[in-house]
Amino acid sequence: MNTTKDAIFERVMDRDPDQREFHQAVREVFETVRPVLDRNPAYRREAILERIVEPERVIVFRVPWADDQGQVQVNRGFRVEMNSALGPYKGGLRFHPSVNLDIMKFLAFEQVFKNALTTLAMGGGKGGADFNPKGRSDREVMRFCQAFMAELYRHIGPNTDIPAGDIGVGAREIGYLFGMYKKLANEFTGVLTGKSLAWGGSLIRPEATGYGAVYFAAEMLATRNDSIEGKTCLVSGSGNVAQYTAEKILDLNGRVVTLSDSSGYIYDEEGIDRDKLAFVKELKNIRRVRISEYAERYSQAVYREAEPDRLSNPLWDHPADCAFPCATENEINGSDAAHLIHNGVFLVCEGANMPSTPEAVDLFLDKALLYAPGKAANAGGVAVSGLEMAQNSMRLNWPREEVDHRLKLIMKSIHQTCLAAAAEYNTPGNYVAGANIAGFVKVVNAMLDQGLV
Secondary structure, three states: OHHHHHHHHHHHHHHOOOOHHHHHHHHHHHHHOHHHHHHOHHHHHOOHHHHHOOOOEEEEEEEEEEOOOOOEEEEEEEEEEEEOOOOOEEEEEEEOOOOOHHHHHHHHHHHHHHHHHOOOOOOEEEEEEOOOOOOOOHHHHHHHHHHHHHHHHHHOEOOOEEEEEOOOOOHHHHHHHHHHHHHHHOOOOOOOOOOOHHHOOOOOOOOHHHHHHHHHHHHHHHOOOOOOOOOEEEEOOOOHHHHHHHHHHHHOOOEEOEEEEOOEEEEOOOOOOHHHHHHHHHHHHHHOOOOHHHHHHOOOOEEEEOOOOOOOOHHHOOOOOEEEOOOOOOOEOHHHHHHHHHOOOOEEEOOOOOOEOHHHHHHHHHOOOEEEOHHHHOOHHHHHHHHHHHHHHHOOOOOHHHHHHHHHHHHHHHHHHHHHHHHHOOOOOOHHHHHHHHHHHHHHHHHHHOOOO
16 A cells, blocks of 8 residues: 555656645645555545546636736736535635746645535635735736636636635735626626625634634643643744734733744744734735834844745744744744754644645654644634635625634634544544544545546
């Protein structure tokens, strides 16, 4: 069985040799589901591994648009519809210069298992474009979103594929995308999530990924009769996920001392309190400027510029109890993981997608940290997207308290599911194995039920 698994992985690499992030995501799942394959020979007979690594559909298209100077620009758009065994494709859109087919496939593959863990009826997909909204005017962003949706609308729908936001796609972009879809499809329907409250959005959706990650961390700490209260926390990023991770840590009486963006990071030993966090939200959500201005406003804080060639990120080299990587993939490498452990961190909860390299993950597991992979810990965002879909179908809005309560229950359920799956397959307390196994079994059993399609 191990030989077969390895042969399949070799074929994945041979078919797409340059897709390193996708290979990383596939390898992690393959390595942890080995006991499941041993126990279920039908999975081998039905070529489940070969099927689950191939997207059901990949759409790649050009996006021509005109900037404010009248110059024509051309970007590349993507939508990877990975697996629909559990429901319509569901996953975000990312607008960032790093977007390529490799990134989209890795994110879509992760999304399949993440969505399976939520208990909601959602398949997995991901999309986006190599467009950078930073520094662009609202009109430029609108024209790009309209051009992007002019192609994407053919492939999505409320019962087919329901995109959401991701890096570079916030409320502004969702609004422009939805407006163009409504015009082209001639219908007002819940085809996108993350919408504004006035026209179909859900309360708690902006907060959901960050809140959910902290709820998951709280569940992990509870297994050791501990809590977030009094814990010093390192948080990376300063976008939506990082902001609301920090907010919920404050709600639970923890202390946040770092935030970052692509230019660098800030360290505030006194702690980022609610007033300071409000200033960060102003910087990133309204003025759309660099995190360095935080240090200009608060003189006790230290700002350190990013060093792309550095072998480790100094953000992860401060004394702390908990770490919440909320920026991007592979932001914590083996050296960073060693620094975290040396400085007293005993909990790592991923708000971003696959932010830890395999070397970092191995070290976290070897040292028995409370380590939550993104497909479990950051599932709160897509969970509330699913709740937004439900509200759209019923043409109503639930109050904030109800959505937050449902989010807490979902994160608690995901935590319990991970622990139960890990224990069933002889890896007690291993959230990586538990998340992969639980999501994998649910998806592949649905695939078998539905036949060879």
